[in-house]
Amino acid sequence: MADRRVGVLWSSAAFAVRLAWRADRRALVHVVLVQVLLAGAMAGGLVVVQTVFGSVLAHGPAAAGRSPVVVPAVVVLLVAGAAAGALRLSGAARMAVLTVKVDRLVAGMVLQAAAAAELPRFEEPDFHDGLQRAVFASRRQPAMAVVLLVTAFQAALTVLAVGGAFVLMAWWLLPLVLLGAVPGIRAAGKERDAHHDLHHGLSEGRRLREYLEQLLTGRQEAKEIRALDLGAVLTGRWQDQYAREVRDTEALLKAHARRRMAAQATGGALTCLAVGALWWAAARHLLPLSVAGTAVAGVWLLSVRLNAFAGMLTGIGENLLRLTDLWSFTAAGPVAPAAATAPVRQQLPSPRNELGPLRAERLSFTYPGADSPAVREVSLAVEPGQVVALVGVNGSGKTTLAHLLAGLYPPDSGRLLHDGTPITDLRAHRARTAVVFQDFTRYKFPALDNVGFGRPHGTADPLRVLDAARRAGALDFLQRLPAGLDTPLGKEFTGGADLSGGQWQRLALARAFYRDAPLVILDEPTAALDAHAEDQLFTSLRGLFAGRTVVLISHRLRSVRHADRIYVLRAGRVVEEGSHKALLRADAHYASLFRTQASAYHDTNTP
CATH class of the missing domain: 3.40.50.300 (P-loop containing nucleotide triphosphate hydrolases)
Structure with a gap:
């Protein structure tokens, strides 16, 4: 398990670097180069300090000013310090620009992947959990991962540089100093894994909380929330969901804070042991005093950097593991380019190009997680220029069948044919289809x-x-x-x-x-219209969509009387088909539905 997590971390780190490279490669190179120069300057500074310290001890403080080494060395240190400050400012500025560009790139990737996902995915809770985690990860997590990686890179370079200078002075203490960082690194790794597991466990609760926020703050929902006096109830549920996250987070932090303090105490004890060893060696003249004094500074600097590195591991690891959520969600689609580009244009067919015959053969479809099919082995045919109606009671499968005919869902079995050719490219089929949904978007x-x-x-x-x-x-x-x-x-x-x-x-x-488009699918297109407007629309429907093939869904049977063919659905199956008059003569399900609706307008039970 640990080896797999380490592999995932390395892969995520490589992914973060690729994101930064794609967002702004020049800024990334600039930032990395600054860190290399700063680490080299720190190592060189230690060597210069050791030289100055040795000269002072050799000639005495009074004569140190006349030493041919001290004055140039101090000048070098001052100039190097000023240059390092300028380098830090330059690197920080480029890093700020890089993080903004990474944020834009990653947010675009998530939106692109969500927009490219086929409609059946939106029926799956796992998809929404993955989307929620990807959105969460895209909110400055990649940029933060890049910042932390650069900071860790700087710390690693500093450790290497100082460690290299340390080897020249007291190499035998280096393993002891490095060993002091091991407990902190191990504790940070365990805390990182615990945070990631908690983050995954809270995904659905966070989605529910976001939905409650939408209900409580949405303008469309505001009137009903107040009419039903739901505000306090929904706010209470939001508080309950948040309380669970706070409780679990608090328990995790308490448990790992104790581990981190114990690890820090162990590392501090080993650092003190290293300083004591230097003191002992200098007291017995096993090391020159100048080397021992500089080595003490080196031990302090190295232990501080190692502890900082160990402390960063939790944040770095947590950010990198969250990048795996982003990576897995966006892996199905192409990575969006860093610069804005024009969208790929789908050429809709010319209105003069009529749709050829559209035929469905034994279509079946079951929604993810459902126990029974919404559509069962439905076959129908639509000729060019025809108006075909799908009717039935609520839940009969009308809208699902319309979604299949529009290419929004791939059928579980059966096939859809255009002009005798099976439709395999649903995107191309959607490009020649216009759909008006009952629950259209405003x-x-x-x-x-x-x-x-x-x-x-x-x-x-x-x-x-x-x-x-x-x-x-x-x-x-x-x-x-x-x-x-x-x-x-x-x-x-x-x-x-x-x-x-x-x-x-x-x-x-x-x-x-x-x-x-040559194929028009109208799902309850008059649900919000008054009776007069509805009659006007259906009377002029054939003229308005002249030359188009129209599939009409309506539960108001008086509206479909003039359709060329009517398909009657019941429990996902086509149970009758024919013209309005033929179906009335058959005196079966359609006729019964029609008489029931007609009775609301007439005193007689006959149409």
Whole structure:
């Protein structure tokens, strides 16, 4: 286990160096070069101090000023000290720039990996735990790892440099000084592993806490939180989750603080033993007094650096182990470049290129962690230019089937064919599909962006945006916004405006019109519209999407009467198919559902 952790640490350290190199290689080289020069200066300083000390002892303090060695040596030390100060300032400035660039690079990597993950991953708790840990690791952890690695590199160079000078003076004490650092290094390693294990164990609790924070601070959630008086309950749950983390962290720190103090005491005792040995050797004239005095300074400097190095190991190891969370999460996708680049543009098909026949053959799909399939061996066919409806009660599999047809989920079994050819590239299939979800996203960006996101890899065309808004019935209210299409759609932003639920739904429809894709999937596209607006939309649906293939999902059966073909789902299976009239004549599940809904509008039970 220990060997595996050491291997992981070395791999993570290499990963951190690659990140820094990719973020700004010139800054990294500059910082490392500064540390090398500073370590060399420290070793040289010890040799110079030993020379001056020897001269003073040889000639006496009164005659030291006339020594041909003392004055030049002091001048060298002063000049070297000033140069070292300038070097430190230069290295610190470049290090600050490097950390900012590493932060940007890593945050971009996490966002890129999250955006590239396929939709089924978002159904898995492990994915969300990994994402939470990667986000946590990306928040200055890589930059901090780089800083700590550079600091550790400096400490290691100093130890080597001072140790090299020490060998020339009293080599036989070097093993004793190095041995004094072993207890601290061992204690730091155990604390590092304990911190990492605790961090992993707290992942889901932290996600729950973040969700509670979102509920308590979100503008959309605010009204219901107050209407139900949930504030105190949710705050209490947040406190409980945080209390668990505080309790576990406190217990860990207490346990390891005792180990660290014991290790430090042991190291201090060994350092005192080394100084005593030097004193004993000088008293018996086994070492020149100048060498013994400089060696005492060397012992002190070496022990301080070794203790600092051992102290840094906990922070370094913890940061490096957290980098493994970042590494494992982003490994599936390419590393984002350090400089911003234009996004890869997906060319949507021209609206003149009609979609060929779309056919599903025995599609089945089960959500991760679910006990039973949401869709079971469904087969259907959609011809170009047709309007096909999927209907059924809640939980019948309509929306899941629509997600499969849109290429958002790969089927567990069965296949999807376009023009007789199996669809294997789901990204390419999504590029020729426009989807309006029942739970569409309300982007709190300017109205121009909200519609223009239909074709995101390019600059939004205001004229085309206005045309899409007109076809969706959104033009009137968009033109009345304070800044027109440039108005942010959220009161949280300066100059922002709110929209009603029905207006947001029309905006989502406008996004689909702007995308201008040959396959259009509408999942309850009128859920927030009034009855009159709903009738207008469905009456004009075929004209609005002329030349497109439309898959329509609605639980309001009166809205699908004019569809070319209706597929009726029940428990994930297609139990009936046909036109509205044919299904009524069959007098089966569809007819029963239709009569039930019609009874709410008429006094008779017959349609």
